[in-house]
Amino acid sequence: MTDDATTERGPFPGGQSLPEDVGEVRSALVEWYEADHRSFPWRETTDPYEILVSEIMSQQTQLSRVETAWGAFLDRWPSTEALATADRSAVVSFWSDHSLGYNNRARYLHEAAQQVEDEYDGEFPTRPDELQELQGVGPYTGNAVASFAFNTGNAVVDTNVKRVLYRMFDVEDDDSQFEAAAAALMPDGESRVWNNAIMELGGVACEKTPSCDAAGCPWREWCHAYGTGDFTAPDVPTQPSFEGSRRQFRGRVIRVLGEHDELELDELGPRIRVDYAPEGKHGREWLRDLLGDLADDDLVEIDEGSTTPTVSLQS
Structure with a gap:
């Protein structure tokens, strides 16, 4: 890269300026x-789908874990067409099995693939603002995909x-x-x-x-x-502890339901926490609240039925 503007100066809002050189x-x-530089497989591609998958997976997830999951995900769903026609519960189960964080991201990625196929004839938009029209793609992710896939980012x-x-x-x-x-x-x-x-x-x-x-x-x-010698830096938000968190139990629900067609509440409860007791603090009321969140996110279905409610993954 060449740039001979060695006297360029551009003030920042606070009065700081670019260096003269x-x-x-x-x-x-x-x-x-x-x-x-560090070698990551998504740095070796300009395929927007592969880059989008890496960006969604990398949100608050260790890159070492992402590397393994990214390759396995693309082996299973190598294109937006393959992902768009996949069963959503299979995608969500994959996400949970690989500990990739909030399962909503799997649902958004699935829906984004459907948008690319249905609304863009299988071709990704190329500009950051256009990419943000895809489900689950915010300003940062849209800009990253535009940058790394198309070299059109900010x-x-x-x-x-x-x-x-x-x-x-x-x-x-x-x-x-x-x-x-x-x-x-x-x-x-x-x-x-x-x-x-x-x-x-x-x-x-x-x-x-x-x-x-x-x-x-x-x-x-x-x-x-x-x-x-002053190496202070802006405060960095810390991720809440995962162990014992609501996120952890949501993930366990998805994993367990991925192994069963459906389960009754009192069959599901003991499988996701050892201290589950139907009438206890972490019993049916607690479980229903957790499942309600997952149902609102279109990740599980609750069938109240005639006697005992059952739960299954959203298809």
Whole structure:
């Protein structure tokens, strides 16, 4: 990548400016990334479906777990056409079996595939705002797919990028300022390599505990934090504990129902928690509340029947 605008300056909202040698800053990062970066299979493709699957799976899920699940998912449903015609309960069960977080994401991904097939004749839209029309695709995911599949995205701003900009340019901890700084820094028409590179920088060099020298950070000579020794960073929201959480029990319900056509409430309860007691604190009332949430999300069906209610996965 070449950029000879060595005197370019672009003010950020808080008054900070791009360095005068912005072209050198940009080139240093891209050269660092292209010389050596973590290898993930979704970085080796420009297929929008494969990238969308990786982005949905990666939401608050360890990348090591995503790698295994991503390949298995695509082996089973290699295209939007295959996924769109799949049984939803099979997709949700896969999601739960691979501990990929909220099962709603599986449902949204299934519905997004149906949209691509039914509304876009099997062809993905290419712009971030168009991609956001797909079920479950928000601004970040739409922009990521546009960037990595089509090179038509805007500057990505995730937790890693915020940390980089905060330390590098002393950008105030404010979303609008982070977005403006990221947009001003990204070279036009380079969203694919640029967004990969700056996220990689935040992931391997400018981590919560930075490893500037060990990772060979290419921005040390311009970095405000490196120069001052102040490596504070914006607060990062922490994920609530999974163990014993409502998310955990929702996942167990999906896994158990994936193994059975249907179960009565008092058959299901002991299979998802050992302390289940029909009339106890974690009994039928608790289970019905949990199942109500899943039913609202179109993940399970509750058949009240004539005697004992039964539960099954939504087909």
